[in-house]
Amino acid sequence: MREAAGIEIPPRLVALVGNPNSGKSSVFNALTGLRQRVSNYPGVTVERREGRVRLNGAGFLRLLDLPGTYSLIPTSPDERITVGMILGSAAYGPAPDAVVCIVDATNLERNLYLVAQVIELGIPVVVALTMVDLARSRGLVIRTEALAAELGVPVVPTAGNTGEGIPELRRALEAIPPPPARAWRLPEPVERLCGELATALASRTQRTPTACFRDALALLTSPAASASYPVTSDTELTALVQTILTKLNFLGIDLPSVVVTSRYGWIRPIVARSTDRLPVTGMPLLDRMDAILTHRVWGVAVFLGIMALVFQAIFTWATIPMEWIGAGFDSLAHILAGVIPPGDLRDLLISGGLAGVAAVVAFLPQIIFLFFFLGLLEDTGYMARAAYVMHRLMSRVGLHGKSFIPLLGSFACAVPGIMAARTIESEKDRLVTILVAPLMSCSARLPVFTLLIGAFVPGTIILGIFTLTGLTLLGLYLFGLVMALLVAWIFKRTLLRGGTPELLIELPPYRAPSLRHILYQTWDRAWQFLKNAGTIILAASIVLWFLASYPRLEGQPPAVQLQQSFAGMAGRAIEPLIEPLGFNWKIGIGLVSSLLQREVFVSTMATIYNIENNGAEDWTLSLQRHMQQDTDPQTGESTYTTLTAICLLVYYVLAMQCLSTVAVVRRETGGWKWPVVQIAYMTALAYGTTFLVQSAGTWLGWGGS
Numbered sequence: 001m002r003e004a005a006g007i008e009i010p011p012r013l014v015a016l017v018g019n020p021n022s023g024k025s026s027v028f029n030a031l032t033g034l035r036q037r038v039s040n041y042p043g044v045t046v047e048r049r050e051g052r053v054r055l056n057g058a059g060f061l062r063l064l065d066l067p068g069t070y071s072l073i074p075t076s077p078d079e080r081i082t083v084g085m086i087l088g089s090a091a092y093g094p095a096p097d098a099v100v101c102i103v104d105a106t107n108l109e110r111n112l113y114l115v116a117q118v119i120e121l122g123i124p125v126v127v128a129l130t131m132v133d134l135a136r137s138r139g140l141v142i143r144t145e146a147l148a149a150e151l152g153v154p155v156v157p158t159a160g161n162t163g164e165g166i167p168e169l170r171r172a173l174e175a176i177p178p179p180p181a182r183a184w185r186l187p188e189p190v191e192r193l194c195g196e197l198a199t200a201l202a203s204r205t206q207r208t209p210t211a212c213f214r215d216a217l218a219l220l221t222s223p224a225a226s227a228s229y230p231v232t233s234d235t236e237l238t239a240l241v242q243t244i245l246t247k248l249n250f251l252g253i254d255l256p257s258v259v260v261t262s263r264y265g266w267i268r269p270i271v272a273r274s275t276d277r278l279p280v281t282g283m284p285l286l287d288r289m290d291a292i293l294t295h296r297v298w299g300v301a302v303f304l305g306i307m308a309l310v311f312q313a314i315f316t317w318a319t320i321p322m323e324w325i326g327a328g329f330d331s332l333a334h335i336l337a338g339v340i341p342p343g344d345l346r347d348l349l350i351s352g353g354l355a356g357v358a359a360v361v362a363f364l365p366q367i368i369f370l371f372f373f374l375g376l377l378e379d380t381g382y383m384a385r386a387a388y389v390m391h392r393l394m395s396r397v398g399l400h401g402k403s404f405i406p407l408l409g410s411f412a413c414a415v416p417g418i419m420a421a422r423t424i425e426s427e428k429d430r431l432v433t434i435l436v437a438p439l440m441s442c443s444a445r446l447p448v449f450t451l452l453i454g455a456f457v458p459g460t461i462i463l464g465i466f467t468l469t470g471l472t473l474l475g476l477y478l479f480g481l482v483m484a485l486l487v488a489w490i491f492k493r494t495l496l497r498g499g500t501p502e503l504l505i506e507l508p509p510y511r512a513p514s515l516r517h518i519l520y521q522t523w524d525r526a527w528q529f530l531k532n533a534g535t536i537i538l539a540a541s542i543v544l545w546f547l548a549s550y551p552r553l554e555g556q557p558p559a560v561q562l563q564q565s566f567a568g569m570a571g572r573a574i575e576p577l578i579e580p581l582g583f584n585w586k587i588g589i590g591l592v593s594s595l596l597q598r599e600v601f602v603s604t605m606a607t608i609y610n611i612e613n614n615g616a617e618d619w620t621l622s623l624q625r626h627m628q629q630d631t632d633p634q635t636g637e638s639t640y641t642t643l644t645a646i647c648l649l650v651y652y653v654l655a656m657q658c659l660s661t662v663a664v665v666r667r668e669t670g671g672w673k674w675p676v677v678q679i680a681y682m683t684a685l686a687y688g689t690t691f692l693v694q695s696a697g698t699w700l701g702w703g704g705s
Contacts, residue, residue: 012061013094014053014173015086017118018102019111020068020423021384023130025049027102027158028065030166048085055174064096067422070110072117073222077422077430086121098124098176100169105135105142105157108275112267115151116184120217122210124176125153128169132157134511139278147274152180182210184266189251190258193244194220200240220244221256289510290385299389306382307477310373312470315450318365325365326622329358348545351610356541359606359623360533360599363447364526370443371525372518374412379513383408397485398492403433407484410440411477412525414661418668428496432488434668435678438661439484441477441653443525444598448652449476451602455624456645480653483689487681495677536596537603544593544607559633562612581687582647582694584639586630591651598657643697647690654686 018024032051049065066085067078074080081092088095099118103111118125129144148155154172158165185191197216202209219241248255292298333350340346377383387404394403402424410417417437424430441449453469460468547567553560562568563585570592571585578588586608594601602623609626630639656662656679665675 012097014061014098015064015096016100017066022102022104024102076425100126100128102128105129105132109271116263119180120182120214122179122208124179126172127155129157141276143274150270186262293385294388303386308474311473312466314366314369315470321365322362325362352545353541355606355610356603357533357538359602360537367529368526372522375518375521381510397489399488406433407440410437413442414438415664418664432491432496436484436488439480441480447599447602452645455627456642540600541603541607548611559612581690582644594657643702647694650693651686651690656682
């Protein structure tokens with residue numbers, strides 16, 4: 001805060017705006033020191049983010065990172081956030097004191113269209129030019145001083161991932177120049193009529209002439225979008241708008257087209273005068289790569305091959321560190337068992353808290369490898385190519401092409417994936433995407449998947465480089481995707497009937513991945529996983545230990561004690577309902593407890609089996625070993641067979657078991673209607689499909705271990 005004459009002056013508010021995937025978040029991180037998620041594909045930022053920028057002199061300013069947009073005429077929820085924040089309103093707060101326009105140098109002409117619109121708002125503007133090195137590699141050299149003179153605003157070349165130009169940008173923000181004037185002009189009759197409306201607006205508001213002219217264009221070109229602009233409306237003003245529209249129609253003038261043509265008519269000469277083209281010979285290697293990666297056949301084959309290698313690496317490379325983690329927890333259990341005398345305290349610490357946390361934390365290496373590989377694919381720009389390839393398949397079932405990015409994000413977590421659906425303009429298409437997003441196999445399912453696959457699927461070598469375990473994991477992810485497409489096809493022909501808009505997606509340039517950024521993002525995900533294990537999982541394990549240990553039955557073996565406990569009674573109560581799926585009462589306890597979130601199933605089963613094996617001399621916490629050795633006390637047969645594991649895997653692919661997802665769906669849809677629909681259809685789908693798999697497997701004789 002600064003003070004003037006004893007009055008405290010709040011820090012200035014500066015907004016970052018730009019086209020999707022123009023490098024906004026990289027510049028934001030470089031200026032603020034925060035570490036927001038940054039990826040080389042559009043649709044990452046879907047809500048405002050705020051940080052502080054320390055100035056070279058005294059004080060600081062507030063910096064907003066807003067969702068990407070191509071225009072200040074909003075067509076989707078995320079674009080409405082951007083426009084609302086820039087213009088200021090009661091809903092979004094005051095307008096910023098200045099705007100930093102992030103301009104991708106490799107697409108200068110298109111990016112300057114948004115700059116032209118921001119200049120029209122009559123507020124101070126600074127242009128941060130990104131990806132200058134990539135532009136140069138394509139033969140485009142931008143003379144920033146000439147460009148700044150043409151635009152009438154400061155232009156600073158930057159590289160957010162390396163920090164280049166950030167000190168200069170910070171200095172530009174310290175000395176922001178006055179608002180630039182609108183430099184482009186409309187054809188004479190259109191300019192005169194729009195100016196007449198702008199004059200009327202200026203007499204009714206305190207806004208600058210430049211801003212009033214922009215409001216006039218909004219009122220005349222997009223009546224629906226004009227509601228976003230803080231203009232005063234009355235009967236006289238409404239009549240004037242209608243009169244001008246009538247005159248334009250009489251003259252045969254399509255005002256939206258004229259405005260776009262006039263803006264580009266101003267932009268193109270500026271680009272020509274401030275850039276130099278160097279000769280580039282031959283077809284660049286990366287363009288030749290795109291011919292393969294976006295091919296209708298080879299593109300799909302490459303995508304499946306990459307995913308197969310990723311999941312194979314997850315199983316192969318994570319094995320040793322997983323064994324280390326398991327051995328470490330086993331050693332800790334031995335130490336606690338030797339120090340703490342037998343009793344409830346030892347049971348709580350080892351069979352309850354430690355067993356539950358150990359079972360989940362053991363899968364941390366796989367979580368790390370998954371997010372590292374996804375970060376690598378995102379940073380290089382490959383994911384946008386995958387979206388282009390998958391659009392052909394998705395469009396056949398009625399899914400919007402932009403749905404791929406939210407669905408892709410849901411492989412990590414459905415919550416940000418659902419929020420990313422804000423980039424979809426059509427309300428029906430957005431709802432369909434939200435409803436099917438939880439069918440993508442998120443990272444919370446990974447511990448369940450790898451537990452069951454590692455315990456009951458043999459590691460048979462296939463094609464010399466793949467194993468059956470890795471291909472099974474890939475199959476589960478593809479199974480979730482296929483079921484999502486099937487459900488989307490049903491919704492688009494029933495509750496949410498409608499057409500499928502074409503996909504317009506920009507293929508971002510390939511970039512060398514930033515290892516530091518990928519490692520930080522991977523660590524951030526891993527830390528969130530560990531915090532979850534140390535809070536929610538630990539709390540759930542302690543509560544379950546109590547429910548599985550009481551009421552106490554003196555003199556009874558642990559297995560009988562577990563069966564007669566509160567948890568055992570609840571499991572046996574629902575056993576008739578889940579028995580057709582091949583599940584027993586122990587699994588039932590895991591299904592119920594994992595309604596909180598899916599990975600709780602793993603900690604629940606670990607707690608149950610460690611309570612049941614209480615008093616064993618080895619004190620092993622290995623859940624896989626407990627499950628493999630579990631038998632029915634009456635028949636002596638194995639409780640878990642390969643078919644049982646398959647049925648559990650199918651159920652966990654399809655079931656809605658995440659309260660956080662339910663909460664965000666309610667927020668994004670504005671009520672309980674669609675969350676209830678989502679829970680109902682996913683539960684029915686999971687139960688019905690698992691029943692069919694169990695019945696078919698039994699008929700085929702797959703029930704053996």
